[in-house]
Amino acid sequence: xxxxxEQLRQFLGLGLSIHIGACDAATGxxxxxxxxxQLRPAARLxxxxxxxxxxxxxDAIAQTAQVACVFCQPTSHIAIxxxxxxxxxxxxxxxxxxxxxRNHHGFAAEIAPxxxxxxxxxxxxxVPGAQLQVVSFLPTGxxxxxxxxxxxxxxxxxx
Amino acid sequence: MSPRPAVLxxxxxxxxxxxxxxxxMFEGVIPAVLCTASSEGVPHLCYLSQAEYVDAQHVALSxxxxxxxxxxILANKxxxxxxxxxxxxxxxxxxxxYLRTEYEGPLFERMKAKLAGIASHSGMDKVYHLRGSDVxxxxxxxxxxxxRELAAPKARCDLPAATRGLSERLAAxxxxxxxxxxxxxxxxxQLLIDHAMLLLLDVASQRLYAVASLGYxxxxxxxxxxxxxxxxxxxxxxxxALRVGHLTLWRTYARAIRQRAADQGLEGGADEIPxxxxxxxxxxxxxxxxxxxxxxxxxLLESEQDQHFSYDDEDALTIVCTQLALQMSLLQGGxxxxxxxxxxxxxxxxxxxxxxxxxxxxxxxxxxxQDYLIxxxxxxxxRALAEDWLASGRxxxxxxxxxxxxxxxxPDVVDNLEARLILxxxxxxxxxxxxxxxxxxxxxxxxxxxRPLRLELLD
Numbered sequence: 001x002x003x004x005x006e007q008l009r010q011f012l013g014l015g016l017s018i019h020i021g022a023c024d025a026a027t028g029x030x031x032x033x034x035x036x037x038q039l040r041p042a043a044r045l046x047x048x049x050x051x052x053x054x055x056x057x058x059d060a061i062a063q064t065a066q067v068a069c070v071f072c073q074p075t076s077h078i079a080i081x082x083x084x085x086x087x088x089x090x091x092x093x094x095x096x097x098x099x100x101x102r103n104h105h106g107f108a109a110e111i112a113p114x115x116x117x118x119x120x121x122x123x124x125x126x127v128p129g130a131q132l133q134v135v136s137f138l139p140t141g142x143x144x145x146x147x148x149x150x151x152x153x154x155x156x157x158x159x
Numbered sequence: 160m161s162p163r164p165a166v167l168x169x170x171x172x173x174x175x176x177x178x179x180x181x182x183x184m185f186e187g188v189i190p191a192v193l194c195t196a197s198s199e200g201v202p203h204l205c206y207l208s209q210a211e212y213v214d215a216q217h218v219a220l221s222x223x224x225x226x227x228x229x230x231x232i233l234a235n236k237x238x239x240x241x242x243x244x245x246x247x248x249x250x251x252x253x254x255x256x257y258l259r260t261e262y263e264g265p266l267f268e269r270m271k272a273k274l275a276g277i278a279s280h281s282g283m284d285k286v287y288h289l290r291g292s293d294v295x296x297x298x299x300x301x302x303x304x305x306x307r308e309l310a311a312p313k314a315r316c317d318l319p320a321a322t323r324g325l326s327e328r329l330a331a332x333x334x335x336x337x338x339x340x341x342x343x344x345x346x347x348x349q350l351l352i353d354h355a356m357l358l359l360l361d362v363a364s365q366r367l368y369a370v371a372s373l374g375y376x377x378x379x380x381x382x383x384x385x386x387x388x389x390x391x392x393x394x395x396x397x398x399x400a401l402r403v404g405h406l407t408l409w410r411t412y413a414r415a416i417r418q419r420a421a422d423q424g425l426e427g428g429a430d431e432i433p434x435x436x437x438x439x440x441x442x443x444x445x446x447x448x449x450x451x452x453x454x455x456x457x458x459l460l461e462s463e464q465d466q467h468f469s470y471d472d473e474d475a476l477t478i479v480c481t482q483l484a485l486q487m488s489l490l491q492g493g494x495x496x497x498x499x500x501x502x503x504x505x506x507x508x509x510x511x512x513x514x515x516x517x518x519x520x521x522x523x524x525x526x527x528x529q530d531y532l533i534x535x536x537x538x539x540x541x542r543a544l545a546e547d548w549l550a551s552g553r554x555x556x557x558x559x560x561x562x563x564x565x566x567x568x569x570p571d572v573v574d575n576l577e578a579r580l581i582l583x584x585x586x587x588x589x590x591x592x593x594x595x596x597x598x599x600x601x602x603x604x605x606x607x608x609x610r611p612l613r614l615e616l617l618d
Contacts, residue, residue: 021192021203023200028196030194030254033303068202079206119248123248145205
């Protein structure tokens with residue numbers, strides 16, 4: 001069974017700012033902040049996001065199955081974009097998501113040097129379990145998205 | 160393009176808000192994220208270094224690189240943007256329609272200056288520059304629901320009342336030195352600003368020199384920076400107000416770009432330039448002093464707090480700086496100065512060890528013994544006064560005479576002579592020098608010596 005490249009696996013375990021985007025024909029592009037990412041068997045990725053602000057996005061994904069996710073480490077500004085073409089929306093069981101607490105704390109530590117207290121991360125991460133949804137997909141491409149010249153260069157996806 | 164009614168109905172939990180209500184979110188503290196899509200519907204996300212509030216219907220996004228987002232925008236004109244409120248952790252989702260790219264004009268200049276201000280913190284301006292300002296019509300603004308928003312921070316002061324108080328204090332000043340002192344004291348007492356520096360432009364050398372400061376360990380009077388250097392230098396060069404709220408964040412951002420540029424084999428620009436004032440400011444705002452379309456100088460404000468200066472501060476300080484520019488111009492004198500100097504009172508030559516005053520012609524710098532004192536026009540003034548004293552024992556002089564003195568090489572239009580004399584006076588005081596200049600009447604000054612002078616003229 002193949003898996004994601006070690007470099008990506010390591011990066012996705014850091015405290016990250018995560019966004020997910022999609023586009024359907026009628027409403028056009030749309031995006032939402034996600035709260036955690038999970039490595040799944042067979043190199044699939046899953047991201048956890050609040051359903052309320054993300055409803056339009058979830059509808060677009062259900063319709064097109066195309067997604068783009070960007071993961072960014074705030075202190076280094078290193079960012080990676082990963083895309084998929086078979087995305088599906090799933091219910092979320094918070095018990096299955098230790099990554100949520102880990103990223104909550106990791107992200108809070110990442111933004112602390114910029115003067116943001118833990119309450120700032122709490123405002124984003126303290127979402128009732130019933131309001132969470134999952135989007136999972138098999139990555140089809142990864143690109144370095146760190147700002148500056150050369151952003152957009154493709155990265156090795158699988159080991 | 161407009162959203163379908165069905166889509167609007169489905170978003171029962173979302174709140175539609177106006178763009179004007181969320182202006183403060185466009186501070187660039189938390190990078191905005193743009194979502195575009197290719198003609199085939201493949202989504203693409205991109206962090207933006209700048210999302211600028213234009214007016215109640217439009218935003219502008221920085222166009223810096225030819226990338227996938229750019230291709231998508233030109234192909235289908237549709238985009239979505241999320242912006243987070245750095246104060247409350249709230250956020251908005253904007254649906255956008257691309258209209259045009261501006262390559263010149265006030266909007267472009269403002270965004271370019273802001274970007275250059277950011278780049279100046281790492282000397283990255285060669286790599287990191289604005290190609291254009293992409294202007295979008297905002298079709299819809301939705302507040303993101305489900306976040307546990309924090310209370311918005313309390314305003315630092317009652318800004319309109321504080322601005323009025325400062326304005327009245329400035330209006331009461333009849334002397335340049337009083338105006339400079341009141342400006343600094345008023346910033347502290349009315350607007351509760353702890354660190355500030357007022358710099359004036361020397362047109363000939365294209366440098367800015369500090370004539371007043373507030374809240375620094377050393378006054379920094381006479382310190383110079385190049386036009387275009389740092390946030391203050393760029394605000395003065397471009398004639399636009401600049402605010403950088405989270406300098407720690409921008410420093411790390413610039414480092415990331417510099418690393419990428421080095422990876423790409425691109426020139427990384429000069430070493431980081433030390434900023435005047437605080438060693439590690441967390442917020443800066445620079446507001447140009449403009450009069451009749453010209454930039455006379457710049458007021459730099461700094462804070463050790465993140466996002467200390469708001470859009471509202473920028474509005475208030477822009478008004479204050481306009482008044483300051485006008486009043487400084489009036490107090491430069493000219494018409495009100497006396498025609499001819501009264502005969503100078505006889506002054507006894509001082510006794511004691513001669514004071515060595517060295518003047519270097521290449522930059523008009525003056526040293527007292529081994530110690531640097533000042534350079535530029537203020538240095539040229541001191542040299543001229545010393546020469547006249549040694550030649551004829553003269554110690555009284557007027558602004559009018561100095562304006563006509565070819566040794567000073569004053570510009571024709573804006574000479575800031577009075578401000579330069581005050582700068583010289585204060586530098587001599589700071590150094591406890593045995594020679595001083597002091598006002599002896601309107602538009603008139605006197606040289607005072609405690610020791611004999613020896614003048615050395617060097618290249």
